[in-house]
Amino acid sequence: MPQATYHFPKGFLWGTATASHQVEGNNTNNNWHQWEQDGHTLDKSGLAADWWGGRWREDFDRAAETGQNAHRLSVEWSRIQPTPDTWDEDALEKYRNMLRGLKDRGMTAMVTLHHFTDPLWLTERGGWENEEVAPLFEKYTRKVVDALKEYATLWCTINEPNIYALIGYVAGSFPPGRNDLKLSMRVIGNMLRGHAAAYRAIHQLQPEARVGYALHYRPMVPRTKWSPLDRLMRNIRYSGFNMGFPSAISSGVMRSPVGNQNIPEAKGTQDYFGLNYYSVDTVWFDLKRPGELFSNSGCPENADMSENNFLANIPEGIFNSIKWIDRTYPHIPIIITENGVEDSQDRMRPRYLAQHLHQVWRAVNFNWPVKGYFHWSLVDNFEWERGWTQRFGLWGLDVDTQKRIRRPSVNFYEEICRENGISSEMVQKYCPEVFEKLFPV
Ligand code: FCB
Numbered sequence: 001m002p003q004a005t006y007h008f009p010k011g012f013l014w015g016t017a018t019a020s021h022q023v024e025g026n027n028t029n030n031n032w033h034q035w036e037q038d039g040h041t042l043d044k045s046g047l048a049a050d051w052w053g054g055r056w057r058e059d060f061d062r063a064a065e066t067g068q069n070a071h072r073l074s075v076e077w078s079r080i081q082p083t084p085d086t087w088d089e090d091a092l093e094k095y096r097n098m099l100r101g102l103k104d105r106g107m108t109a110m111v112t113l114h115h116f117t118d119p120l121w122l123t124e125r126g127g128w129e130n131e132e133v134a135p136l137f138e139k140y141t142r143k144v145v146d147a148l149k150e151y152a153t154l155w156c157t158i159n160e161p162n163i164y165a166l167i168g169y170v171a172g173s174f175p176p177g178r179n180d181l182k183l184s185m186r187v188i189g190n191m192l193r194g195h196a197a198a199y200r201a202i203h204q205l206q207p208e209a210r211v212g213y214a215l216h217y218r219p220m221v222p223r224t225k226w227s228p229l230d231r232l233m234r235n236i237r238y239s240g241f242n243m244g245f246p247s248a249i250s251s252g253v254m255r256s257p258v259g260n261q262n263i264p265e266a267k268g269t270q271d272y273f274g275l276n277y278y279s280v281d282t283v284w285f286d287l288k289r290p291g292e293l294f295s296n297s298g299c300p301e302n303a304d305m306s307e308n309n310f311l312a313n314i315p316e317g318i319f320n321s322i323k324w325i326d327r328t329y330p331h332i333p334i335i336i337t338e339n340g341v342e343d344s345q346d347r348m349r350p351r352y353l354a355q356h357l358h359q360v361w362r363a364v365n366f367n368w369p370v371k372g373y374f375h376w377s378l379v380d381n382f383e384w385e386r387g388w389t390q391r392f393g394l395w396g397l398d399v400d401t402q403k404r405i406r407r408p409s410v411n412f413y414e415e416i417c418r419e420n421g422i423s424s425e426m427v428q429k430y431c432p433e434v435f436e437k438l439f440p441v
Contacts, residue, residue: 001428002439006361007421013108013372014417015070016063016394017338019115019159020079021045022381023059024052029078030117031127032384035175043387049379050402056098058404059379062395064105066410067417071102072337072374074112074159075148078119081140092147099151109152110337110374112214113141113198115159116174116384127176128165128187128194137194138201149206156274156337157198160216161191162241170292173385179291181240185256188244192254192266195245199269214274214337217242217324219317220281220297229285233295237283240293246328257293272371273325276338277318277356279311306341306348308390313341313348315355322363322370333371336360340376342383342390346407349394351431353409357422358438375413379404 021027025047036044049055063071079091102109114137118127125132145155158164168174169184178184195213202209220238222230239247240257245266248254252267279299286296299305303312318339325334341352357373364370380393388399394413396405412430416422424439 001424002441003424004439005419005421005423006358008361009364009371010420011371012420013070013335013374014413014420015068015072015107015110015372015374016378017072017110017374017376018051018378018381019074019112020076021048021115021117022377022383023049023056023073023379024076025050026052027076027078027117029082029120030076031120031123031175032117034120034123035177035385040173040175040177041385041387042389043382045382046399047402048382049397051098052094055402057101059395060098060101060105060107062404062410063378064107066414068107068413069417070108070110070372070374071378072110072112072156073098074115074156075144076117077114077122077140078117080144081119084121084136087143092144095144095148096151099148103151108154110154110156110335111144111148111152112156112159113137113144114157114194116164123176128190129183131190131193133190134193134197138197141198142201142205145202145205145209149209153206153209155202155209155211156214157195157202157211158191158213159337160214160276161188161195161245163216165191165244166241181291181293182258185240185244185254185258185261188256189254189261189263192245192248192263196263196265196269200265210271210333212270212272212274212335213245214276215242215245216276216278217321218279218281219320219324220283221300223282223284223298227285230283233285233293234283236293237281237295237297250328270329270332272333272335273329274335274337275318275321275325276376277321277336278339278341280314280317304348306352307343307345308386310342310386310390313352313355315352315359318356319359319363322360322368323366326366326368331369333369335371336373338374338376340392342392344380344391344396346409349407349409350412351434353412353416354422354427354431354438355434357416361422 248266252264380397
């Protein structure tokens with residue numbers, strides 16, 4: 001049996017990612033709380049993982065004690081700016097404590113400024129549909145960066161603007177629950193304006209900052225390779241889903257299947273590329289979907305499916321995503337800002353982790369500058385409209401008692417972080433079913 005270790009570069013960031021609304025609990029002043037109250041989610045977020053009540057301390061201990069050297073978290077706009085004219089200094093102090101907590105544990109912080117949730121007052125003004133949002137987001141960003149810059153230099157302006165806009169404004173399962181493709185593209189345009197304004201503001205306040213955003217990038221393939229219609233739909237959907245932000249950041253023009261927008265201020269506004277990778281889609285022509293320009297999508301056939309059939313385990317997809325990033329933006333530092341799988345029984349997670357990291361390692365060996373990996377997530381958290389039905393944590397969570405349950409993947413990830421690599425021995429121990437795929441002789 002071969003014995004080998006796939007090593008990662010020195011200084012590689014190994015961590016997990018979380019988001020305020022998903023872990024803090026008692027977040028009642030934002031659009032997602034309202035969405036939950038209106039009955040659009042399978043469960044309510046409630047106390048979540050109770051980080052606002054202080055349990056971030058024990059979870060950061062867990063992360064640090066198991067070898068992680070970084071953590072990506074988000075701050076909640078509606079807590080920091082509860083009304084248009086007020087700032088909550090206590091909330092900012094709490095976030096300062098959390099970031100100090102990471103520093104004390106020897107962990108690098110990455111701070112996301114917007115992760116899906118909006119203050120209710122902003123929603124009442126039309127949210128990201130309204131152009132007025134960009135200066136408002138900039139003002140909030142300045143306040144946050146001023147307060148937290150002592151503890152963070154790595155900033156993520158907006159998490160998955162494409163998911164926010166498409167699930168909220170086309171699919172309709174995120175707030176505000178619309179089905180309007182044109183409007184969703186306006187929202188992405190305003191998110192670009194907000195991102196660009198925040199990018200410049202952060203650099204003004206902290207010259208050494210590294211600023212980017214996190215894109216949910218989905219590789220896509222036509223369901224039937226030889227079908228011209230499926231191929232056309234694949235291209236339309238691919239550009240509508242993936243290319244809004246990247247096109248504008250490359251050229252100052254946001255391209256979309258329903259028209260282009262000039263956003264010159266967006267050009268060049270990223271210091272690293274934040275990649276959220278989960279899975280690959282197949283795309284086909286579907287007459288019943290005029291609202292999505294006659295395209296539909298699903299998981300590749302016969303794929304290794306996750307517990308809730310939420311995603312297909314396609315590790316080559318992360319390699320191809322990194323390759324696409326390096327072709328689009330040669331030499332830009334790349335950070336995997338999210339990757340993970342819902343799996344309450346921890347049956348798939350170990351192999352999902354091993355196979356994806358193996359592909360990241362391959363990418364690193366093409367000299368594509370991958371600097372870090374944040375697994376989604378540290379502990380089970382509130383998964384949006386899917387509530388508590390999906391369990392993405394390395395640690396499980398008993399929502400009623402707040403008890404954490406240590407899944408085998410905790411130990412596996414610990415060994416990876418400590419070794420700064422992934423070895424044949426580890427794979428043999430935690431996911432022998434993929435040993436031959438990862439270590440062929
Ligand atoms: C991503 C989100 C994150 C989490 C994972 C599973 O799209 O950014 O908040 O819900 O999916």
